Amino acid sequence: MRIGMTVKWLRSQGAGLSLLVAALLCGCGVSAQGKPPAAAPAPSAPPASEPAPFVASEAPAAPASAAMAVRSPAWIAVPRVAGRLTSKDLGLVINSADPYSVEVGEFYIRARRLSPEQVLRVELPLRARLTPDEFRAFDRKVSAYFGADTQALALAWVKPFAVACNSITAALGLGFDGELCERSCDPPLRFSPYFNSVSTRPYTDLGLRLSMLLAADDVDSAKAMIERGVASDHTLGLRGAPPVNAWFVITPDRARSSRAVFFPPPGQLNRLGIDVHVEKTTALENVDRVLLYLTGLVRVPKLDTIGWVPGGVGDHLTSIGGVLDGSGSQMSATAWIASGATASYGTVSEPCSHPQKFPFGQVLLLQYAQGSSVIEAYWKSVAWPQQGVFIGEPLAAPFARR
Numbered sequence: 001m002r003i004g005m006t007v008k009w010l011r012s013q014g015a016g017l018s019l020l021v022a023a024l025l026c027g028c029g030v031s032a033q034g035k036p037p038a039a040a041p042a043p044s045a046p047p048a049s050e051p052a053p054f055v056a057s058e059a060p061a062a063p064a065s066a067a068m069a070v071r072s073p074a075w076i077a078v079p080r081v082a083g084r085l086t087s088k089d090l091g092l093v094i095n096s097a098d099p100y101s102v103e104v105g106e107f108y109i110r111a112r113r114l115s116p117e118q119v120l121r122v123e124l125p126l127r128a129r130l131t132p133d134e135f136r137a138f139d140r141k142v143s144a145y146f147g148a149d150t151q152a153l154a155l156a157w158v159k160p161f162a163v164a165c166n167s168i169t170a171a172l173g174l175g176f177d178g179e180l181c182e183r184s185c186d187p188p189l190r191f192s193p194y195f196n197s198v199s200t201r202p203y204t205d206l207g208l209r210l211s212m213l214l215a216a217d218d219v220d221s222a223k224a225m226i227e228r229g230v231a232s233d234h235t236l237g238l239r240g241a242p243p244v245n246a247w248f249v250i251t252p253d254r255a256r257s258s259r260a261v262f263f264p265p266p267g268q269l270n271r272l273g274i275d276v277h278v279e280k281t282t283a284l285e286n287v288d289r290v291l292l293y294l295t296g297l298v299r300v301p302k303l304d305t306i307g308w309v310p311g312g313v314g315d316h317l318t319s320i321g322g323v324l325d326g327s328g329s330q331m332s333a334t335a336w337i338a339s340g341a342t343a344s345y346g347t348v349s350e351p352c353s354h355p356q357k358f359p360f361g362q363v364l365l366l367q368y369a370q371g372s373s374v375i376e377a378y379w380k381s382v383a384w385p386q387q388g389v390f391i392g393e394p395l396a397a398p399f400a401r402r
Contacts, residue, residue: 078366098126120142152375158325163176165181193206194380228340244291258355264276297318324389374397
């Protein structure tokens with residue numbers, strides 16, 4: 001792993017992410033198929049105090065030696081964000097050659113009241129992965145059709161979900177990285193400039209057009225996911241409302257629990273109406289009002305017992321959770337959608353357990369809790385998203401204010 005490159009990137013992110021330096025120097029970048037790192041897990045946390053979640057740190061990052069000494073879970077700072085993406089900022093792409101895409105796309109037009117000008121219809125091959133040349137032709141159509149005001153895209157299909165070893169969502173946003181396919185365990189050529197960003201206009205500010213697949217196991221499941229996303233808007237963080245639960249699960253699978261060192265301390269975030277739980281177990285069972293469930297396993301059992309709130313988000317760190325068509329040997333991210341989640345994430349090629357290639361749970365939770373849409377919060381939580389595909393109803397915004 002390129003430690004020097006990684007540390008340089010981390011230092012550019014500010015003191016709030018100094019914990020990442022320690023984990024990287026301890027060797028978190030091992031294959032999820034191989035031997036886990038020898039570093040000891042973080043000890044149990046003391047009683048949590050609430051974070052100062054919406055204050056951007058101005059201090060320089062701690063030196064690596066200091067970060068190595070940090071053991072107890074701690075909250076990071078994220079920048080204060082005002083505003084979010086709404087339906088006027090979104091474009092929709094429908095694959096006319098795919099009956100699923102046509103039906104789900106038409107349903108989404110009605111659900112989010114999109115205008116005809118916001119919809120691009122194309123014909124793409126009905127297979128898991130596009131070739132680089134097929135992607136470039138598709139990308140040119142997208143770029144020619146959508147103007148500068150379109151900040152994000154909903155892609156109304158399950159496949160194609162990849163371009164060679166890249167995810168299709170990352171290839172559209174960051175460009176196709178062909179070299180990564182020769183060394184998928186390495187860092188990508190381009191890190192996401194949107195990671196933990198203050199921007200609410202990613203295409204305007206950064207030239208990065210976010211995208212998310214409206215992907216589910218079947219049409220009915222996709223429609224239910226869309227309905228959950230729409231129903232979630234403006235529903236959480238209300239005074240007097242019962243809290244929702246954010247679960248950070250450390251499983252016995254140490255390789256797939258590589259991001260556990262970055263989990264926050266447990267406790268109540270009263271200002272946000274969120275109870276944070278950090279649990280050492282194989283899987284949750286019979287828990288209710290779940291907003292967030294992050295874990296690491298090949299397959300996550302008992303998802304049918306999870307009581308999600310509309311807008312809930314869940315994912316599992318594993319090698320190929322982003323292989324959405326059922327052809328992979330590991331659980332697909334669509335299983336989270338089938339269980340009642342509104343969005344999920346998974347990698348489409350071997351990422352080798354680099355935590356930067358997966359959602360950083362604190363960033364995801366604290367960005368989402370400011371009122372961001374789920375597509376914004378999810379994208380902001382992944383530093384190296386080149387291999388990861390985002391799926392769900394992109395505009396879900398349960399903490400947004402009217």
